[in-house]
Amino acid sequence: MQTQLIIILSVTVALTFVVALVSIGLVIHKAVNAQEIRRRQRLYTHYSEKFAEVLLVDLPPIPSNARTSAIFKQYENLLVPIKKELESLPPVEARLHREMLRGVLVDFARDLSGDAIDRLIYCFYSLDFVSEQIELLKHKHWWVRAQAARDLGLLRTRRALAALTAALEDPHQDVRDQARQAIVSLAGVESLRTILRLTRRMSMWTALELSISVQQYGEETVPYLVEGLDLPDQSVVLFCIEMLAVIGFVSAVDPLRRLAKTYPSITVRAKAIEAMGRLGDQRSEDLLVSFIRDPNPALRLKALEALGRIGAPAALPALMPRLEHGTLQEQIAAARAIAATGPAGMDELHRVVAAGTKRQRAVCLHVIEERG
Amino acid sequence: MIAKKCPKINALILTPFFRFLIVVQWRRSQTMNNIILTAEDQQHIRKLIEYKLTNCGYVVVAVEDGVQALEKARELLPALIMLDVMMPQMTGFEVLAALKADERTRSIPVLLVTAQSKEEEVLKGLEMGAEDYITKPFSPNELAARVRKVLLRKGGT
Numbered sequence: 451m452q453t454q455l456i457i458i459l460s461v462t463v464a465l466t467f468v469v470a471l472v473s474i475g476l477v478i479h480k481a482v483n484a485q486e487i488r489r490r491q492r493l494y495t496h497y498s499e500k501f502a503e504v505l506l507v508d509l510p511p512i513p514s515n516a517r518t519s520a521i522f523k524q525y526e527n528l529l530v531p532i533k534k535e536l537e538s539l540p541p542v543e544a545r546l547h548r549e550m551l552r553g554v555l556v557d558f559a560r561d562l563s564g565d566a567i568d569r570l571i572y573c574f575y576s577l578d579f580v581s582e583q584i585e586l587l588k589h590k591h592w593w594v595r596a597q598a599a600r601d602l603g604l605l606r607t608r609r610a611l612a613a614l615t616a617a618l619e620d621p622h623q624d625v626r627d628q629a630r631q632a633i634v635s636l637a638g639v640e641s642l643r644t645i646l647r648l649t650r651r652m653s654m655w656t657a658l659e660l661s662i663s664v665q666q667y668g669e670e671t672v673p674y675l676v677e678g679l680d681l682p683d684q685s686v687v688l689f690c691i692e693m694l695a696v697i698g699f700v701s702a703v704d705p706l707r708r709l710a711k712t713y714p715s716i717t718v719r720a721k722a723i724e725a726m727g728r729l730g731d732q733r734s735e736d737l738l739v740s741f742i743r744d745p746n747p748a749l750r751l752k753a754l755e756a757l758g759r760i761g762a763p764a765a766l767p768a769l770m771p772r773l774e775h776g777t778l779q780e781q782i783a784a785a786r787a788i789a790a791t792g793p794a795g796m797d798e799l800h801r802v803v804a805a806g807t808k809r810q811r812a813v814c815l816h817v818i819e820e821r822g
Numbered sequence: 823m824i825a826k827k828c829p830k831i832n833a834l835i836l837t838p839f840f841r842f843l844i845v846v847q848w849r850r851s852q853t854m855n856n857i858i859l860t861a862e863d864q865q866h867i868r869k870l871i872e873y874k875l876t877n878c879g880y881v882v883v884a885v886e887d888g889v890q891a892l893e894k895a896r897e898l899l900p901a902l903i904m905l906d907v908m909m910p911q912m913t914g915f916e917v918l919a920a921l922k923a924d925e926r927t928r929s930i931p932v933l934l935v936t937a938q939s940k941e942e943e944v945l946k947g948l949e950m951g952a953e954d955y956i957t958k959p960f961s962p963n964e965l966a967a968r969v970r971k972v973l974l975r976k977g978g979t
Binding site: 501505566 | 864869870872877958961964
């Protein structure tokens with residue numbers, strides 16, 4: 451009985467001790483946290499004040515014959531005290547100071563425009579914050595990544611273009627969206643050249659994000675898209691073909707013809723043929739007609755569909771054999787292409803309805819009904 | 823006239839202490855015309871506005887939320903109040919409504935600071951009686967110009 455009492459007492463004392471210890475630990479942890487927050491706030495206030503001055507202090511006018519670098523020298527002089535302060539700190543302390551300073555600069559960049567932002571961007575580069583900001587694109591939280599992408603755009607950090615292009619593949623929609631906007635704001639329509647050169651195996655997401663920018667700039671993007679047709683990555687070439695067709699730039703027919711004839715991949719050749727059809731330019735007719743007899747069924751079908759969009763009367767003699775001997779898909783596409791040639795084509799379809807096989811009749815009737 | 827009739831009062835007015843009081847009061851009234859109250863919860867922007875407007879010759883009183891803004895406005899009766907729309911405790915609109923409801927602060931011009939692309943905020947603010955607005959991101963020079971314009975319109979400095 452006495453032993454049991456001693457055990458219970460010991461356990462109670464031990465538990466009380468543990469609880470007391472944990473409580474003290476928690477209190478200390480909270481106090482340390484609060485101190486850390488206060489310290490960070492103090493630093494933020496300190497650098498906000500310093501940078502408000504750096505951004506707004508009046509600088510002496512630069513002589514008209516001075517070099518462009520003269521203005522940067524003036525900015526650099528403003529930064530000297532801050533750089534000295536950072537250099538004098540021990541490494542751990544300096545890291546915290548730099549983090550707070552970067553935060554202040556990014557916050558200013560979000561809310562300011564005009565001359566102040568130019569000075570701010572110089573400071574951001576001069577203090578070598580670009581790499582640190584780029585690193586944030588790999589952060590585990592998507593909102594940090596999205597914010598980092600946006601800020602890189604605001605701070606016009608062209609060095610971040612590659613990292614931002616990689617962010618177009620981010621699993622989160624907001625990050626991709628911010629990255630795309632940042633890239634476009636960094637380099638405007640010219641950004642497309644960099645993006646296309648850097649991209650490998652373009653995903654559906656990237657294609658979607660990029661297509662928004664391409665459509666925003668319209669025909670201005672054509673030179674970059676035409677350049678993109680010669681890039682080694684097949685997915686990029688496919689994207690460029692698709693976008694040229696979407697924009698409807700008729701002069702793109704010549705590079706598309708070249709691709710359709712010579713590109714090693716059937717997928718790309720088929721896409722080029724499809725794009726030629728969508729562009730509807732008469733110059734592609736002869737090539738499309740030659741593809742009707744291609745040994746590859748995918749190319750034949752795409753050529754028939756393209757001719758159906760263009761409506762080429764000259765192609766009628768070449769289309770008839772496909773209606774008579776092709777696969778069902780080819781027959782339907784050929785019938786549509788024949789119908790698109792005009793009254794002569796429609797007469798041919800009626801003739802086949804009267805004298806063709808059962809399948810030919812069904813196909814032609816279906817297309818005639820389609821045309822109303 | 824009173825001074826002529828009452829030599830004692832005349833003597834009192836001429837005492838150095840009384841003259842000192844008059845000068846202090848006059849200076850205070852001059853300074854009061856220059857006070858700009860700015861309410862902004864974001865510290866960096868608050869510091870920037872403070873620095874810019876102080877450099878332009880104004881006396882800037884900066885507060886970080888709507889409640890403080892209202893208190894200071896009633897206490898100081900500044901020449902102009904700059905209100906950020908999104909603030910903790912009391913939004914810029916709530917402060918604006920309270921200012922316009924108060925007889926003493928009704929005539930003080932208010933400049934709203936809003937986020938870009940929030941047209942409805944701007945319209946709401948102007949309908950509620952704000953004098954002007956500025957959208958973020960803003961240029962500090964533009965901010966100073968707008969402040970000057972509003973004060974000139976209201977007959978201030």
